[in-house]
Amino acid sequence: MASEVEKKAVFDIDSAKEVVQELRASFVAGKTKDYEWRRTQLKAMLKMMDENEPQIVAALRDDLSKPELESSIYEIAMLKNSCKLALKKMKHWVMPEKAKTSLATFPSSAEIVSEPLGVVLVISAWNYPLLLSLDPVIGAIAAGNAIVLKPSEISPATASLLAKLVANYMDSSCIKVVEGAVPETTALLEQKWDKIMYTGNGRIGRIVMAAAAKHLTPVVLELGGKCPVIVDSGINLQVATRRIIAGKWGCNNGQACISPDYIITTKDYAVELVDSFKCELERFYGKNPLESKDLSRVVNSNHFARLLKLLDEDKVSSKIVYGGERDKSNLKIAPTILLDVPQDSLIMNEEIFGPLLPIITIDKVEDSFDLINSGTKPLAVYMFTNNKKLKEKFVEKVSAGGLVINDTTVHLAEPTLPFGGVGDSGMGAYHGKFSFDTFSHKKAVLYRSFAGDAPLRYPPYTNGKLRLLKALLGGSILGIIRALMGWSKA
Amino acid sequence: MLSSMEKSIAELRETFKNGGTKSISWRKSQLKALLQLINQNEDSIFKALDQDLGKSPVESYRDEVGVLKKSVTYTLSCLEKWVAPKKAEVPLLFFPAKAEVMPQPLGVVLIFSSWNFPFTLALDPLIGAISAGNTVLLKPSDLAPACMSFLVETIPKYLDNKAVKVLAGGADIGERLLQLKWDKIFFTGSPRVGRLVMAAAAKHLTPVTLELGGKSPAIVDTLSTTPSKAKVTAKRIVGGKWGPCTGQACIAIDYVLVEEKLASTLIELLKKTIKRFYGENIKSLKNISRIVNKHQFQRLVNLLKDPNVADSIVYGGSVDEEKLVIEPTILLDPPLDSEIMSEEIFGPLLPIITLKNIEESIDFINSKSNPLVIYAFTEDDTFKKRILSETSSGTVTFNDSMVQYRYSI
Numbered sequence: 040m041a042s043e044v045e046k047k048a049v050f051d052i053d054s055a056k057e058v059v060q061e062l063r064a065s066f067v068a069g070k071t072k073d074y075e076w077r078r079t080q081l082k083a084m085l086k087m088m089d090e091n092e093p094q095i096v097a098a099l100r101d102d103l104s105k106p107e108l109e110s111s112i113y114e115i116a117m118l119k120n121s122c123k124l125a126l127k128k129m130k131h132w133v134m135p136e137k138a139k140t141s142l143a144t145f146p147s148s149a150e151i152v153s154e155p156l157g158v159v160l161v162i163s164a165w166n167y168p169l170l171l172s173l174d175p176v177i178g179a180i181a182a183g184n185a186i187v188l189k190p191s192e193i194s195p196a197t198a199s200l201l202a203k204l205v206a207n208y209m210d211s212s213c214i215k216v217v218e219g220a221v222p223e224t225t226a227l228l229e230q231k232w233d234k235i236m237y238t239g240n241g242r243i244g245r246i247v248m249a250a251a252a253k254h255l256t257p258v259v260l261e262l263g264g265k266c267p268v269i270v271d272s273g274i275n276l277q278v279a280t281r282r283i284i285a286g287k288w289g290c291n292n293g294q295a296c297i298s299p300d301y302i303i304t305t306k307d308y309a310v311e312l313v314d315s316f317k318c319e320l321e322r323f324y325g326k327n328p329l330e331s332k333d334l335s336r337v338v339n340s341n342h343f344a345r346l347l348k349l350l351d352e353d354k355v356s357s358k359i360v361y362g363g364e365r366d367k368s369n370l371k372i373a374p375t376i377l378l379d380v381p382q383d384s385l386i387m388n389e390e391i392f393g394p395l396l397p398i399i400t401i402d403k404v405e406d407s408f409d410l411i412n413s414g415t416k417p418l419a420v421y422m423f424t425n426n427k428k429l430k431e432k433f434v435e436k437v438s439a440g441g442l443v444i445n446d447t448t449v450h451l452a453e454p455t456l457p458f459g460g461v462g463d464s465g466m467g468a469y470h471g472k473f474s475f476d477t478f479s480h481k482k483a484v485l486y487r488s489f490a491g492d493a494p495l496r497y498p499p500y501t502n503g504k505l506r507l508l509k510a511l512l513g514g515s516i517l518g519i520i521r522a523l524m525g526w527s528k529a
Numbered sequence: 530m531l532s533s534m535e536k537s538i539a540e541l542r543e544t545f546k547n548g549g550t551k552s553i554s555w556r557k558s559q560l561k562a563l564l565q566l567i568n569q570n571e572d573s574i575f576k577a578l579d580q581d582l583g584k585s586p587v588e589s590y591r592d593e594v595g596v597l598k599k600s601v602t603y604t605l606s607c608l609e610k611w612v613a614p615k616k617a618e619v620p621l622l623f624f625p626a627k628a629e630v631m632p633q634p635l636g637v638v639l640i641f642s643s644w645n646f647p648f649t650l651a652l653d654p655l656i657g658a659i660s661a662g663n664t665v666l667l668k669p670s671d672l673a674p675a676c677m678s679f680l681v682e683t684i685p686k687y688l689d690n691k692a693v694k695v696l697a698g699g700a701d702i703g704e705r706l707l708q709l710k711w712d713k714i715f716f717t718g719s720p721r722v723g724r725l726v727m728a729a730a731a732k733h734l735t736p737v738t739l740e741l742g743g744k745s746p747a748i749v750d751t752l753s754t755t756p757s758k759a760k761v762t763a764k765r766i767v768g769g770k771w772g773p774c775t776g777q778a779c780i781a782i783d784y785v786l787v788e789e790k791l792a793s794t795l796i797e798l799l800k801k802t803i804k805r806f807y808g809e810n811i812k813s814l815k816n817i818s819r820i821v822n823k824h825q826f827q828r829l830v831n832l833l834k835d836p837n838v839a840d841s842i843v844y845g846g847s848v849d850e851e852k853l854v855i856e857p858t859i860l861l862d863p864p865l866d867s868e869i870m871s872e873e874i875f876g877p878l879l880p881i882i883t884l885k886n887i888e889e890s891i892d893f894i895n896s897k898s899n900p901l902v903i904y905a906f907t908e909d910d911t912f913k914k915r916i917l918s919e920t921s922s923g924t925v926t927f928n929d930s931m932v933q934y935r936y937s938i
Contacts, residue, residue: 067895072918143599144932154921241734248731252724255741260734412546438633446626455617456628461635462712466736484917487929489751492761497768498806498816500587508587512595 050219055226058215062158062185065213072155072183074133078126080180080209084173085122087208088115094200095169102168102194103291104336104370113290114169117452121174124454124471125181132181132475135484143511148486153479155183156257157233162224162247164238165193165338166294171238171261172201176214178474184234185213189227191239192220193338232256234478238296240390241463259467259477262460263390264417265300268447269407269433271424272308279423279445280315284323286421286447288374292335293394294342297419297441297448300391302398303407309400313378316396317361320374328373329366336370337393343370346393349386350375358397404429408436416440416462421447440464534702537694538709541637541664544691550634550662553612557605559659559688563652564601566687567594573683574648577675581647582774583819583854592773593648596934600653604660611660634662635736636712641703641726642669643717644821645777647676650740654715655693663713664692668706670718671699672821711735717779742779742873743900747930748890748916749787750907752794762906762928763798767806769904769930771857775818776877777825780902780924780934783874786890789883796859796881800844803857811847811856820853820876829855829876832869841880888912891919899923904930 070076088095092115099105099114138149159179163172172190179186188205190198202216217223228235228250237247238261251258268283287299304312324331337343347365350356355377356363362375377397380386386397401407404424411420418440422433430444440460441450450456454471469477495504495511510518544550567574574594578584584592614631638658642651651669658665667684669677681697696702707714707729716726717740730737747766752759769782776782787795808814820826830848833839838860839846845858860880863869869880884890887907894903901923905916908928917925926933 147929147932152917154918157921244734245731248734249728252727252731255720255723255727255739262734434631449623449626450628453617453619453623453628455619456630461633463734466734480921482917482922483924483933485924485926485929485933487927487932489758489761489928492764496591497764497772498587500585500816505587505590508591509595512591512599 050217050223050226052226052229055217055223055230058187058217059158059230059232062187062213062215066155066157066185070210071180071185071213074129076210076213077129077180077183080214081122081126081129081177083208084177084180085119085126087204088119088122091200091204095197098196098200099169099194101196102165103294103338104334105291106333106335108333109289109291109335110169114167118170118173118177121177121454121470121474125177125475128472129181129475132472133183138483140485142516144485144487146488146491150484152482152484153182153475154482156478156480158185158187159234159236159478160187160189160227160230160232162189162227162235162237162239163191164296165191166291166296168194168197169201175236175238175469175474175478178469179236179478180214181475182478184478186215187227188214188216189224190216190218192218230254234258236467236469236477237261244465259459259469260465261296261458261467261469262418262463262465263296263392264415264460264464265387265390266297266417266419266421266439267407267411268299268302269404269411269420269422269424270302270304270308270312271404271422271426271429272305272311273425274423274445276311276315277319280312280319282423282446283421284316284319284374287396288320288324288334288394290448292337293396294335294338294392295448297451298392299396299421299447300417301387302396303410304398304400305404306400306402309378309398312398313360313376316376320361320376324374328362329364329369329371334371334374334394337372338370340370342393343367343372346372346391346395349384349389349391349393350395352385355380355384355386362394405432408433411437411439416460416464418460418464419443419448419450438462440468534696534705535709537696538637538666540691541666541694544689545634545636545664549689550659550664550692553608555689556608556660556662559693560601560605560608560656562687563656563659564598564605566683567597567601567652570679570683573679574676577673577679578647580675581673582645582777582821583817584774585816585818587816588772588774588818593646596649597652597656600656604656608660612662632661636663638663638665638713638715639706639711640665640667641714641716641718642667644670644672644676645774645779647673648680650717651680654717654738658713658715659693665694666706667693667695668698668703669695671697713737716740740779741901742875743898744783744873745780745900745902745904745922746890746894747782747785747904748887748894748906749785749791749795750887750905750909750912751928752787752791752798754908758908759794759798760802763795763802765906765928765930767799767802767857770879771803771807771817771877773931775820775855775857776879777818777821777875780931781875782879782904782930783900784870784880784882786882786884786887786893788887789885792861792881792883796843796861799859799879803844807857811845811849811854814854814856817857817877820855823850823853825876826850826853826855829874829878832867832872832874832876832878833858835864835867835869838863838867838869845877888915891915894920894922902926902933 096110099110135150135152161175205216231254236259244260358377358380360378362373364373375395380397420439457468457473458470459468495507575586578589614629617628640654681695710733714737720741723739751762841860841863843861845856848855858878903922
């Protein structure tokens with residue numbers, strides 16, 4: 040059913056205001072707070088995905104040439120799992136948590152109550168346009184909020200499919216999709232939201248946070264950066280290589296916030312590593328990877344040009360040791376490996392977000408920690424090693440959103456781990472219960488009784504009261520007794 | 530050529546980078562040193578608070594020194610537990626993987642504190658930042674200058690100067706600090722400045738914690754229970770309004786909601802309690818702070834200038850500009866669109882708003898922006914549940930005031 044807003048030709052500030060007003064009215068009326076409502080919405084989302092898998096796969100193919108396996112597993116299956124987990128666990132998540140109380144407030148009881156924030160805005164990205172749109176929405180629904188979803192215009196087929204499906208399956212008086220680009224997003228950002236979650240790059244992240252600051256709206260920013268992979272020697276090289284390939288080219292052809300961006304390994308090990316890559320890449324994608332159906336394409340000509348600029352820089356193009364082929368008309372670049380590109384090259388100073396994998400070499404594996412810490416904090420850092428001490432040092436020393444030892448990217452699928460960045464890679468986290476928490480306000484509640492009203496709290500203030508107060512705040516029964524007896528010092 | 534401010538911050542970054550704040554033993558030593566600072570300087574702290582705000586030692590101990598001692602002691606006892614990684618369950622699909630969530634310090638943290646609880650609001654966040662392993666720059670409010678000077682002079686004598694620094698100054702220093710990149714900013718103050726802090730932080734993608742304020746109401750539904758409960762209610766309201774810095778506290782009771790038919794009972798009880806606690810009139814006022822400065826004094830006096838507001842005064846109203854004192858003042862049903870009912874009062878003026886039925890208080894509160902605290906004096910369990918589920922606030926406290934902060938864990 041088309042709403043008033045959709046009938047208007049342009050989605051402007053007034054349209055955005057109307058949308059927020061409608062959702063706020065729904066929220067205030069208690070629609071989204073209702074537990075059964077949350078369950079029916081989540082079930083509707085599951086049904087939506089079950090009944091539309093071919094259409095979703097087709098839209099993702101249109102937008103990204105995403106292989107069917109990636110669409111089915113990394114987008115649809117992951118979303119369904121997220122929905123099912125919320126349906127299963129929500130009854131526990133919504134329960135208030137008891138909190139301990141201290142001697143000083145005896146007798147009292149305390150709890151922490153989760154309540155919805157209100158009307159929230161989810162702005163998602165183009166690379167996993169289904170997952171990054173609906174996964175936050177699952178959390179927002181479970182927490183009882185009304186929601187506006189703004190999918191990315193860079194994946195337009197998926198955006199418009201989402202708009203259609205959400206309107207057909209879910210409660211449009213509480214959950215809306217607004218399509219559009221910069222003007223529409225700007226109009227939305229002018230409004231007052233109770234929370235904004237943004238997935239994308241740091242430049243826009245700053246704009247989102249600045250807009251939120253005007254209304255004191257809290258934000259979650261899922262950003263990116265360069266995710267390094269440290270490769271030590273003495274490992275199962277074949278498994279490590281396969282896992283790196285799966286995390287790099289197997290994830291939307293490197294266009295993922297948690298894709299391995301570059302590799303750090305020792306000078307001694309580099310050659311062996313490169314050979315292993317050549318072998319496994321050919322096994323996975325054949326001798327003509329530009330023709331492989333198992334690789335997404337580069338999303339659009341802007342990004343294609345951007346990637347070529349990184350690849351064709353003078354001091355970089357000579358460092359290609361595998362790949363480098365490109366097909367402009369189909370927006371494809373073959374899996375490409377580069378060895379020892381200079382630190383001051385473009386490719387080493389911006390997030391690659393594509394199928395190019397530089398390998399830089401150092402003398403000792405431990406040197407990689409300082410190297411990584413000298414840059415901005417990554418969203419993820421991966422390390423392949425069997426050395427126990429090295430693992431411990433890695434976890435202790437390296438600061439990043441998430442760390443994975445002996446694999447890449449899989450931590451995303453782990454709902455008991457908070458997924459999010461730190462520093463330039465973002466703020467806030469979600470997945471599993473963390474999604475529920477991120478879209479909730481944790482309200483502190485203290486229940487006091489009228490019994491035991493201590494006069495020492497109130498004026499007139501005397502030295503005796505001061506003594507007793509000190510003892511009470513000190514928390515020791517003996518101290519209190521001494522103060523009552525007048526034995527302690529003031 | 531770096532300014533001394535930039536050099537200080539560079540030193541904090543260097544200390545963090547070199548791992549100077551990482552070890553549990555360092556963090557514990559700093560917390561113990563802070564405890565020593567408080568224990569050994571109690572009198573100077575009381576003196577500074579008296580100078581800046583006219584706080585009595587009991588108020589100063591209850592709301593500042595005592596709170597801080599408790600906070601440090603609690604942190605010391607829990608630190609090892611807080612620092613330890615937490616195991617996370619791993620689904621069968623990933624067997625045999627292990628997972629954990631590991632707390633890590635953010636880096637260099639900026640703390641802005643406010644003038645009304647100049648020790649608590651500066652040192653309590655500092656305790657958190659140190660226990661998490663960060664280096665810190667603390668910028669106390671210059672509107673409590675004696676307390677600010679005390680912190681500037683005393684902290685370097687007890688804490689690690691390379692990791693914890695205190696900077697004196699006013700809004701201009703604050704603005705310069707906000708231009709720089711921090712790993713976290715912790716701000717306590719007004720929503721207006723909170724917006725500026727967050728906007729500045731946005732440029733560097735710096736996460737912020739903003740402790741702001743608002744109008745914290747007290748719903749009163751216990752006057753017709755028993756006389757003793759009514760008396761305790763009155764004491765707790767008076768204690769929760771004028772007790773903390775004469776109402777200049779983010780969690781002070783801002784205004785009261787009560788049923789029409791019980792308004793006069795409440796007012797009589799409040800008057801009796803005020804006189805007993807604070808004295809008969811403005812000349813004999815005691816056990817109460819003063820207004821922090823002329824600017825705040827004028828702001829509060831202006832709230833009473835509107836003739837409709839002035840007409841609604843039922844107790845108090847006298848002011849002493851020289852001593853910066855406004856006596857505890859009660860107003861009955863000032864106009865709802867007056868400034869006193871739309872701005873956070875942050876002072877010793879207590880509007881009482883009457884309703885036909887106490888349940889209307891829920892809609893009344895919801896018509897305004899979310900308060901920091903809702904105080905509800907009621908023994909009706911159904912009403913309690915409704916308040917909890919139908920209103921939104923930072924905290925809800927039933928049948929008391931202020932304690933949730935002072936004695937919170």
